Amino acid sequence: MDRGGRDALLVVRAQLGDRRSLAELVGHWHDPVWRYVRRMLDGNGLADDVSQEVWASALKALPGLNQPERFAPWLFTIARRSVMDQLREKYSQADPPDDDQVDGADVAAVLDRAQLAEGLAGLPAREREVLILFYLQDLALEDCAQVLEIPKGTVKSRLFRARRLLRDHLIEKGYSS
Amino acid sequence: MSEGPGYTPDRIVRGLSLPRRVGYLVAGLGGLAGASIIGLLWATEPTSLPVRTQVAFAGMILVGAAWAGFAAWALVRRPLFAVDRVIAAWLAVTFSTLMTVGLVAVAATRADTTAVLAAGGLGLILIVIAGTILIRARAYRSTLVARRRELEDQGS
Numbered sequence: 345m346d347r348g349g350r351d352a353l354l355v356v357r358a359q360l361g362d363r364r365s366l367a368e369l370v371g372h373w374h375d376p377v378w379r380y381v382r383r384m385l386d387g388n389g390l391a392d393d394v395s396q397e398v399w400a401s402a403l404k405a406l407p408g409l410n411q412p413e414r415f416a417p418w419l420f421t422i423a424r425r426s427v428m429d430q431l432r433e434k435y436s437q438a439d440p441p442d443d444d445q446v447d448g449a450d451v452a453a454v455l456d457r458a459q460l461a462e463g464l465a466g467l468p469a470r471e472r473e474v475l476i477l478f479y480l481q482d483l484a485l486e487d488c489a490q491v492l493e494i495p496k497g498t499v500k501s502r503l504f505r506a507r508r509l510l511r512d513h514l515i516e517k518g519y520s521s
Numbered sequence: 522m523s524e525g526p527g528y529t530p531d532r533i534v535r536g537l538s539l540p541r542r543v544g545y546l547v548a549g550l551g552g553l554a555g556a557s558i559i560g561l562l563w564a565t566e567p568t569s570l571p572v573r574t575q576v577a578f579a580g581m582i583l584v585g586a587a588w589a590g591f592a593a594w595a596l597v598r599r600p601l602f603a604v605d606r607v608i609a610a611w612l613a614v615t616f617s618t619l620m621t622v623g624l625v626a627v628a629a630t631r632a633d634t635t636a637v638l639a640a641g642g643l644g645l646i647l648i649v650i651a652g653t654i655l656i657r658a659r660a661y662r663s664t665l666v667a668r669r670r671e672l673e674d675q676g677s
Contacts, residue, residue, distance in 0.1 A: 353672045360665050361604030363537065370530040378526040392527040399533045403600050412668075 348413045355412035366406075370399065373416070376481055377423050383464055383476050384427045394430055398423045417487040420477060424491055431469050466513045471506035478503055537599060539608075546609055549592025550616040556585030558623045561640070565631040603662040610655035617647035 351372070357365035377398055382391035402422050409418060464472050477483045477491055478499075489496045563570070563578045570578070601609070621644025628640040 349672065349676055353669070353676060356665055356669045356672060359602055360662065360669065361539065361602035363534065363539070366537070367530060367534050370533050374526065374530040374533065379524070382524075389527070395526060396528060396533070403533070403537070404598070405600075407600050407602055412672075 347416070351415040352413040355406070355409060355415050359407055359409070359412070366403075369415075370403075373419060374399075377419065380420065380423055380473075380476055380481060381427055383480070384469060384473055385430055390430070394426050395423070398426045401426070414487075414490070416481075416483060417490040420481065420483065420487075420491040421493075424473065427473070463510045463514045463517070466517075467506065467509055471502065471509050474499060474502045475506045475510065539604065542596065542599060542605055543608055543612075545592040545595045546612055549589045549596070550612055552585040552588025552592070554585075554616050554620045554623070556582045556589065557620055558627065559585070561624055561627050562631075565627060565636070567631070603658070603665050606658035607655070607662055610651065610658040613651035614648065614655055617644065617651045620644060621648060 351369065354365045354369040354372075358369055378391055378395045381395045381398065385391055385394060398419075402419055405422070409415065411418075464475060467475070474488060474492065477488045478485070483491065485496050485499050488499045492499060492502075494502070559578055559581050563575075563582075621641065624640035624644055625637055628636040
């Protein structure tokens with residue numbers, strides 16, 4: 345059974361009231377949610393607080409989840425809202441324009457996971473989150489689009505820009521391209 | 522960065538145990554039913570009660586209402602899963618029936634036919650509402666059970 349199927353079954357069992365399945369579901373996503381929040385915000389303590397808020401919101405809303413197979417994007421949508429609320433509090437700056445074009449040739453650049461994790465800290469929040477969701481959480485493009493509440497094409501263009509920024513950032517830090 | 526959450530998954534699901542939530546529900550419904558019956562007893566007293574009795578009644582109503590308020594607050598902050606909904610609906614049916622019997626008995630011994638009909642009518646409305654909630658809760662649970670079976674079949 346794939347990840348989506350596993351989650352769907354655990355969600356339905358949890359919705360029925362099976363605490364063991366709920367604990368198993370939380371166990372699977374506990375760490376990824378924390379890592380996403382941790383990479384988006386600075387400080388483990390803040391990540392703990394925010395990710396616990398995320399779980400409180402997610403568990404409260406879980407009985408109303410109608411598409412259990414879409415659990416992962418649904419969960420990250422909740423996580424993203426909490427992260428954005430935090431970031432909004434922290435910064436009150438205007439969003440950058442979102443009209444980059446996709447360059448198919450450049451998209452092929454391969455990034456090592458460790459390099460990616462290291463370089464993320466130097467990127468703006470918008471670019472950081474799309475890389476985290478796509479590369480570190482392994483969400484599909486359409487799932488990223490759902491979480492980020494943007495069209496799939498915009499996810500691609502944002503990924504392109506994020507990879508370019510990350511590459512520039514890593515080159516600055518002494519990694520070869 | 523040091524990696525790893527500073528809390529465990531158990532901490533997240535702690536507080537969601539079924540006995541604890543049923544306990545809140547029983548306490549809340551019990552408090553509500555108790556406060557209602559004492560309120561009716563007080564309201565239907567033919568003569569004015571001594572001050573000490575009034576204080577005691579007011580205290581008991583306050584305690585019952587406080588339990589109902591606390592239980593509602595505690596339950597609203599937690600998810601309501603299918604089994605919780607079915608149990609909650611059964612408890613609501615039971616308590617509304619007991620409350621109706623209590624209200625009608627008090628009205629019958631202390632007031633006229635109009636009061637008995639009013640108490641019975643109010644109780645009946647509460648029972649119908651609780652019954653409807655029970656039917657919906659059972660339907661919701663049946664849908665989920667069918668979905669679970671479907672997913673289990675797909676996985677095997």
